Amino acid sequence: xxxxxxxxxxxxxxxxxxxxxxxxxxxxxxLNYLWxxxxxxxxxxxxxxxxxxxxxxxxxxxxxxxxxGNSPDxxxxxxxxxxxxxxxxVLTAAPQAGFGNYFLPLQIGAREMAFPTLNLLAFWAxxxxxxxxxTTFFISPQPAITLxxxxxxxxxxxxxxxxxxFSVTTIDLRGRGMTLPRLPLTVWAWFIxxxxxxxxFSILLAACVCLLSDRLLSxxxxxxxxxxxxxxxxxxxxxxxxxxxxLFWFFAQAEVYVAMLPCFGLVTHxxxxxxxxxxxxxRLVVLALCGVGVFGFCVWGQHMFSSGMNPFSPLVFSLLAxxxxxxxxxxxxxxxxxxWNARVQLNTAMLFALGFISLFLSGGLSGIxxxxxxxxxxxxxxDFVTGHFHLVMGVAATFAILGALFFWFPKMFGRRLNEPLxxxxxxxxxxxxxxxxMPMHWLGLIAHTNxxxxxxxxAIAAIVGPVRTFITFAILLTVFAQGIFLSNFLWSLFRGxxxxxxxxxxxxxxxxxxxxxxxxxxxxxxxxxxxxxxxEFSVPNVAEDFVPQHLAPEQGAKARESGE
Amino acid sequence: xxxxxxxxxxxxxxxDIGGGGGPTPPPGGGDxxxxxxxxxxxxxxxxxxxxxxxxxxxxxxxxxFFMALSSAFIVLRxxxxxxxxxxxxxxxxxxxGILLASSFTLESARRRLSxxxxxxxxxxxxxxxxxxxxxxxxxxxxxxxxVAQGVYIASNQASSFFYIFTAAHGVHLLGGVAAxxxxxxxxxxxxxxxxxxxxxxxSYYWHFMDGLWIFLLALLYLGK
Numbered sequence: 185x186x187x188x189x190x191x192x193x194x195x196x197x198x199x200x201x202x203x204x205x206x207x208x209x210x211x212x213x214x215l216n217y218l219w220x221x222x223x224x225x226x227x228x229x230x231x232x233x234x235x236x237x238x239x240x241x242x243x244x245x246x247x248x249x250x251x252x253g254n255s256p257d258x259x260x261x262x263x264x265x266x267x268x269x270x271x272x273x274v275l276t277a278a279p280q281a282g283f284g285n286y287f288l289p290l291q292i293g294a295r296e297m298a299f300p301t302l303n304l305l306a307f308w309a310x311x312x313x314x315x316x317x318x319t320t321f322f323i324s325p326q327p328a329i330t331l332x333x334x335x336x337x338x339x340x341x342x343x344x345x346x347x348x349x350f351s352v353t354t355i356d357l358r359g360r361g362m363t364l365p366r367l368p369l370t371v372w373a374w375f376i377x378x379x380x381x382x383x384x385f386s387i388l389l390a391a392c393v394c395l396l397s398d399r400l401l402s403x404x405x406x407x408x409x410x411x412x413x414x415x416x417x418x419x420x421x422x423x424x425x426x427x428x429x430x431l432f433w434f435f436a437q438a439e440v441y442v443a444m445l446p447c448f449g450l451v452t453h454x455x456x457x458x459x460x461x462x463x464x465x466x467r468l469v470v471l472a473l474c475g476v477g478v479f480g481f482c483v484w485g486q487h488m489f490s491s492g493m494n495p496f497s498p499l500v501f502s503l504l505a506x507x508x509x510x511x512x513x514x515x516x517x518x519x520x521x522x523x524w525n526a527r528v529q530l531n532t533a534m535l536f537a538l539g540f541i542s543l544f545l546s547g548g549l550s551g552i553x554x555x556x557x558x559x560x561x562x563x564x565x566x567d568f569v570t571g572h573f574h575l576v577m578g579v580a581a582t583f584a585i586l587g588a589l590f591f592w593f594p595k596m597f598g599r600r601l602n603e604p605l606x607x608x609x610x611x612x613x614x615x616x617x618x619x620x621x622m623p624m625h626w627l628g629l630i631a632h633t634n635x636x637x638x639x640x641x642x643a644i645a646a647i648v649g650p651v652r653t654f655i656t657f658a659i660l661l662t663v664f665a666q667g668i669f670l671s672n673f674l675w676s677l678f679r680g681x682x683x684x685x686x687x688x689x690x691x692x693x694x695x696x697x698x699x700x701x702x703x704x705x706x707x708x709x710x711x712x713x714x715x716x717x718x719x720e721f722s723v724p725n726v727a728e729d730f731v732p733q734h735l736a737p738e739q740g741a742k743a744r745e746s747g748e
Numbered sequence: 749x750x751x752x753x754x755x756x757x758x759x760x761x762x763x764d765i766g767g768g769g770g771p772t773p774p775p776g777g778g779d780x781x782x783x784x785x786x787x788x789x790x791x792x793x794x795x796x797x798x799x800x801x802x803x804x805x806x807x808x809x810x811x812x813f814f815m816a817l818s819s820a821f822i823v824l825r826x827x828x829x830x831x832x833x834x835x836x837x838x839x840x841x842x843x844x845g846i847l848l849a850s851s852f853t854l855e856s857a858r859r860r861l862s863x864x865x866x867x868x869x870x871x872x873x874x875x876x877x878x879x880x881x882x883x884x885x886x887x888x889x890x891x892x893x894x895v896a897q898g899v900y901i902a903s904n905q906a907s908s909f910f911y912i913f914t915a916a917h918g919v920h921l922l923g924g925v926a927a928x929x930x931x932x933x934x935x936x937x938x939x940x941x942x943x944x945x946x947x948x949x950x951s952y953y954w955h956f957m958d959g960l961w962i963f964l965l966a967l968l969y970l971g972k
Contacts, residue, residue: 294794295792296792296794298794298798298802299798299802344809347809348802348805348806348809351801351805352798352801352802352805353798355798355801356794356795356797356798356801357794357795357798379805382805382808382809382812383808383809383812384812385809386809386810386812386813386816387812387813387815387816389813390812390813390814390816390817390820391816393817393912393916394817394820394912397901397908397912401901401902402902403901403902403905403908403912404902404905404908405820405824405905405908427820427823427824430819430823431816431820434816705792711792
């Protein structure tokens with residue numbers, strides 16, 4: 185698939201199976217997660233395309249929708265599958281398990297994750313869950329739902345193992361001198377995210393166990409409405425219908441931050457590196473990342489304003505949800521502060537990081553509307569929510585993933601992605617996603633214009649159709665742009681410009697002190713020692729505009745003398 | 749003079765490394781880096797402390813799993829007017845006694861180990877393992893007694909919770925029994941997982957299982 189054995193004679197040349205498939209090496213596992221996410225993201229994207237085309241031209245003969253009976257069930261199944269693939273196997277797996285497995289040990293000066301075998305097990309469990317999720321689409325609805333729940337439960341177990349591995353690795357396997365304040369912010373984000381994952385995936389696992397017991401053992405933890413209606417009053421608790429919602433949203437709202445936290449880390453890292461400036465208020469950023477974790481854990485009720493919960497709780501949840509704005513603002517101000525007066529290197533990785541900021545800001549602003557308990561219940565329909573979370577969670581996180589890919593591609597494969605193609609891909613995608621998701625916000629607001637009198641309402645309703653068609657065309661454009669990315673990716677993998685130097689971007693963290701791609705044992709003969717913080721860019725009186733973490737003070741002094 | 753202003757920084761940095769925030773280097777594995785290819789991978793061995801960190805975090809995670817189930821229990825219990833309680837079989841109290849006793853024998857075994865009394869350690873460890881199996885058997889007897897009364901998992905919500913709680917706890921406890929058996933029967937002793945570390949990690953988990961059972965029993969008893 186990729187040749188990294190040839191350039192490093194000390195790497196044992198073994199067969200494909202033991203090198204890639206059943207390797208417990210953290211780099212192999214991380215890459216496998218990335219391949220899995222790449223496959224899933226294109227599958228999920230194809231599904232969204234099918235859905236949009238079906239929405240605009242319902243009569244069209246479409247594969248998957250038409251072959252298997254053109255029923256509303258199929259459309260709902262497509263939505264579910266699109267969501268589960270994108271959220272679980274792309275947004276949760278790629279930034280955390282993919283890049284994290286590859287670069288967390290490298291960045292903290294460890295040579296392996298804490299429990300490599302568990303790591304491999306978690307990966308294969310994730311593959312099993314992907315197979316299960318995909319199979320659900322081709323079988324009849326009732327067994328499909330059971331299979332879906334089983335797959336999600338397997339994914340939870342895999343994520344728990346993964347989170348355990350990440351947190352233990354960060355706590356116990358840091359190299360010499362890698363104190364907590366010197367951790368790169370990517371590592372901080374992965375670590376906080378692992379702790380959060382450890383707490384919330386258990387909740388979803390418990391909910392899945394109850395649901396499976398309902399489906400297979402006919403218990404009634406979450407009884408169906410027609411069952412409740414037929415019971416004498418009081419037998420089934422009044423609270424029943426919202427029990428599932430509570431358990432699910434306890435997981436799912438925090439899951440949003442599980443997808444976003446590593447992206448915050450990645451983006452902060454990229455912005456500092458390509459602004460050639462230290463992260464502005466680095467400690468505050470760490471606190472803000474912790475804050476996202478803590479608040480994100482407490483806002484599950486935000487999705488249940490209209491579920492008949494205690495009338496006081498929406499107020500509490502609304503306050504908590506709004507207080508998420510505090511860490512988000514700190515992050516935003518730190519990014520802008522880092523960019524302030526910087527000599528920004530506008531390569532593709534940096535463009536994606538800046539695009540992330542833009543999307544995060546626009547998506548976050550519509551989030552403020554949704555955090556208001558009165559507004560969210562009264563004035564907002566599905567399309568608004570769809571637009572909001574795709575912009576802030578789906579697309580923004582994807583931008584962070586792409587930025588990280590452009591940044592780390594030279595390290596992972598010893599070649600670099602094509603820059604002009606990357607920039608075309610970026611601008612087309614950037615324009616495309618705004619054209620797709622901004623109009624969705626409008627559609628969501630239009631849906632509630634029944635306050636107006638008849639003629640005005642008709643005028644407003646008349647534009648809904650064209651807007652939907654516009655969105656679908658914008659999606660076609662965006663998917664076309666991903667084709668550019670895919671060809672750039674595959675071409676660069678085999679034919680891209682060779683990168684021979686270790687530190688291609690002149691970055692500071694430890695992974696850039698080893699050859700590209702890194703040898704099997706990462707750091708070679710000597711264990712790395714860390715002497716300084718992760719973001720020493722543009723230090724005064726130093727020859728280069730960066731000081732790597734592993735540079736010993738005496739070497740630094742030598743470099744300074746030669747520079748003067 | 750720009751060159752001299754930076755010197756204090758360097759001193760601080762050097763001090764920082766001496767004071768050391770990072771994990772202590774693994775015993776025996778120096779960082780001299782003399783570069784013998786064969787020793788290279790052996791030299792870097794992750795600290796054994798990772799096992800106790802992992803079990804602590806794992807316990808937190810398992811606790812969240814049971815908290816989700818317990819909160820569901822509390823919500824459903826409070827919300828319903830007609831709650832058909834499960835009469836807890838008497839054997840449960842015997843089981844509780846067995847599990848509590850096993851925690852004590854486990855600690856006795858660890859005390860023997862710290863005194864380097866290996867036969868004593870093995871004896872008490874074996875007793876603990878047997879008590880663990882007895883507890884699982886006792887739970888199965890409790891299930892059979894309920895079935896004999898006609899109380900099945902799908903009978904009512906209280907019985908569903910009883911079976912789910914006991915089953916989930918039983919599965920987790922079997923994991924603990926497996927850990928006990930591993931410590932008892934293993935032939936080779938990997939360098940980074942000594943007997944005392946393995947015993948310590950297993951004991952954390954076992955005591956947690958013990959405490960968790962007391963909590964679940966109290967929940968089921970008080971929630972009647």
